[in-house]
Amino acid sequence: MNNEVIIDKIFKGSLRAVGLVLLGIPLLLLGVMFFYSLPSIKAFGFRFIVGQTWDPVKGMYGGLPFLVGTLLTSLIALVISFPFSFSTALLLSEYLEGGILANMLKSAIELLAGIPSVIYGFWGLIVLVPLLRKLEMTMGIPPYGVSIFGASIILSIMIIPYASTMSREVMRLVPGDIKEAAYSLGGTHWEVIKRVVIPTSRSGIFAGILLALGRALGETMAVTMIIGNKNQLTFNVFEPGNTMASVIANEFTEASDTLYLSSLIELGLLLFVVTAIINFLGRKIIERYEIKGDDGALLNE
Amino acid sequence: MKESVLFERVILGSTEEAKDIILQLVNLSAYFCESRIVKNINLAIEKNKVTSIMGPSGCGKTTLIRCINRMHEMSPGGTTKGEILLYGKDINNMNAIEVRKKIGMVFQRPNPFPTMTIYENVIAGFILNGIRLPKNIMDEIVEDSLSKAALWDEVKHNLGKRGIYLSGGQQQRLCIARALAMKPDVLLLDEPTSALDPKATAKIEELIVQLKESVTILIVTHNIAQAARVSDNTAFLYLGELVEYEPTKKLFTIPRDKRTEEYLTGKYG
Numbered sequence: 001m002n003n004e005v006i007i008d009k010i011f012k013g014s015l016r017a018v019g020l021v022l023l024g025i026p027l028l029l030l031g032v033m034f035f036y037s038l039p040s041i042k043a044f045g046f047r048f049i050v051g052q053t054w055d056p057v058k059g060m061y062g063g064l065p066f067l068v069g070t071l072l073t074s075l076i077a078l079v080i081s082f083p084f085s086f087s088t089a090l091l092l093s094e095y096l097e098g099g100i101l102a103n104m105l106k107s108a109i110e111l112l113a114g115i116p117s118v119i120y121g122f123w124g125l126i127v128l129v130p131l132l133r134k135l136e137m138t139m140g141i142p143p144y145g146v147s148i149f150g151a152s153i154i155l156s157i158m159i160i161p162y163a164s165t166m167s168r169e170v171m172r173l174v175p176g177d178i179k180e181a182a183y184s185l186g187g188t189h190w191e192v193i194k195r196v197v198i199p200t201s202r203s204g205i206f207a208g209i210l211l212a213l214g215r216a217l218g219e220t221m222a223v224t225m226i227i228g229n230k231n232q233l234t235f236n237v238f239e240p241g242n243t244m245a246s247v248i249a250n251e252f253t254e255a256s257d258t259l260y261l262s263s264l265i266e267l268g269l270l271l272f273v274v275t276a277i278i279n280f281l282g283r284k285i286i287e288r289y290e291i292k293g294d295d296g297a298l299l300n301e
Numbered sequence: 302m303k304e305s306v307l308f309e310r311v312i313l314g315s316t317e318e319a320k321d322i323i324l325q326l327v328n329l330s331a332y333f334c335e336s337r338i339v340k341n342i343n344l345a346i347e348k349n350k351v352t353s354i355m356g357p358s359g360c361g362k363t364t365l366i367r368c369i370n371r372m373h374e375m376s377p378g379g380t381t382k383g384e385i386l387l388y389g390k391d392i393n394n395m396n397a398i399e400v401r402k403k404i405g406m407v408f409q410r411p412n413p414f415p416t417m418t419i420y421e422n423v424i425a426g427f428i429l430n431g432i433r434l435p436k437n438i439m440d441e442i443v444e445d446s447l448s449k450a451a452l453w454d455e456v457k458h459n460l461g462k463r464g465i466y467l468s469g470g471q472q473q474r475l476c477i478a479r480a481l482a483m484k485p486d487v488l489l490l491d492e493p494t495s496a497l498d499p500k501a502t503a504k505i506e507e508l509i510v511q512l513k514e515s516v517t518i519l520i521v522t523h524n525i526a527q528a529a530r531v532s533d534n535t536a537f538l539y540l541g542e543l544v545e546y547e548p549t550k551k552l553f554t555i556p557r558d559k560r561t562e563e564y565l566t567g568k569y570g
Binding site (some may be wrong): 175180181185187191195196199200 | 370372375377398399401402405406408410412413414415416425426428429430431476479480483
């Protein structure tokens with residue numbers, strides 16, 4: 001065997017090793033979390049997911065309020081952020097080609113992704129919560145200020161960069177010759193966007209939304225600071241609530257007994273599973289809408 | 302009187318008989334920013350004939366025909382000077398959208414819309430323009446256009462399939478059908494066979510000759526043999542200038558210009 005072949009083998013082997021390590025990490029994570037949640041799983045079983053009471057004093061642990069809180073904040077955040085992320089993506093990919101405004105807007109969006117979440121939390125407490133209180137007072141409902149809705153607004157701002165950047169890139173990747181074909185048939189810019197650019201890039205746009213959703217589901221710090229940390233099941237978005245991530249962050253240090261700690265870890269496991277399920281479903285949807293490349297003739301000439 | 306003066310000026314070579322002219326380029330120049338790619342071209346295109354624009358790579362052939370459906374102005378820095386008269390009316394004074402409906406285009410690489418079925422691809426021009434037609438009329442347009450593009454028999458049972466699942470040659474004929482569906486006066490073909498194999502090329506060439514009964518065709522090619530096979534008139538472009546414009550037979554047998562002769566004999570290309 002000559003030297004080059006050996007080097008090639010070593011290279012391939014080390015790549016494979018890195019791959020295996022990366023494959024092992026989530027499995028290990030899942031295994032450890034499952035092991036430490038065993039006491040809680042044994043004690044509550046399925047009731048952990050449907051149980052509405054979270055009472056450390058009585059030793060009762062039900063995770064439904066947090067499951068609902070997590071899904072509610074994330075979905076509302078997604079709905080609020082989509083118009084912004086989608087239109088900035090369209091603006092940057094189709095209307096502004098370079099120029100000061102485009103560069104500034106791009107940097108601003110990237111900056112949003114770089115701001116530490118504790119800063120978002122501060123901003124939310126200082127600016128957003130008082131505003132929400134005023135709004136709630138004029139609406140004649142209890143002015144908590146800290147609420148699921150407040151957390152959703154903060155989340156929506158935090159996730160804009162993920163959806164926006166991804167959609168922008170896929171829209172830019174729509175082949176120029178397809179757009180030219182549409183123009184050559186007498187399409188206007190708007191018609192070309194509507195009939196060609198968006199349909200062609202829809203799977204990527206969806207992938208961006210999914211990325212943003214994943215970010216929203218797991219966001220901890222900012223949400224913890226604004227959501228109000230009330231362990232109750234509520235669908236009223238103007239009331240305080242809690243999410244899986246924020247309850248773990250809040251109560252982990254005070255979890256004194258094994259069952260309490262184990263229940264918190266099981267919440268983590270639940271968050272892990274929810275995120276995995278949503279990712280899996282999203283991937284299926286993306287596959288369905290994906291435009292397959294030219295893989296030869298199916299019909300023979 | 303302007304018309305007749307132009308007529309004299311633009312018909313190169315023999316002017317022994319009045320010809321049926323559909324499209325006239327008058328002193329046409331095209332620019333990318335400062336650099337002039339197409340230089341002062343005068344050309345009269347005969348109706349229901351195939352005219353080929355031939356020349357080595359980079360001579361401005363593609364830029365020239367992209368001026369004719371006003372696609373050139375969409376390229377960054379693309380501008381034109383001079384007149385392009387369709388039935389005597391300057392297209393630069395018309396709405397670009399309307400111009401593109403009258404002057405269709407087929408591109409170098411087959412580019413069916415990937416999200417659309419074969420059926421939708423054919424009526425894409427109507428979909429894009431938001432024109433809604435009754436189902437039976439659309440069916441008629443689809444069958445008629447695909448038949449004209451010699452593709453109907455191959456796809457009539459698969460109209461609901463995505464256009465990108467066809468072979469390259471079939472895709473290109475689908476693109477021709479898509480352009481024909483808009484019932485254009487002129488069809489611009491920009492090296493339509495350069496991405497295709499010889500068999501698919503032969504089929505497209507055969508189609509071009511058939512099509513001239515219903516539409517005037519302007520084809521850009523760097524393939525000398527192709528120009529000889531399909532076209533009635535040939536223009537030879539070199540470094541952005543129109544060197545010679547003659548009936549194809551004449552240009553190929555007795556080229557007047559030395560550069561044409563050199564190109565035909567493979568001195569450059």
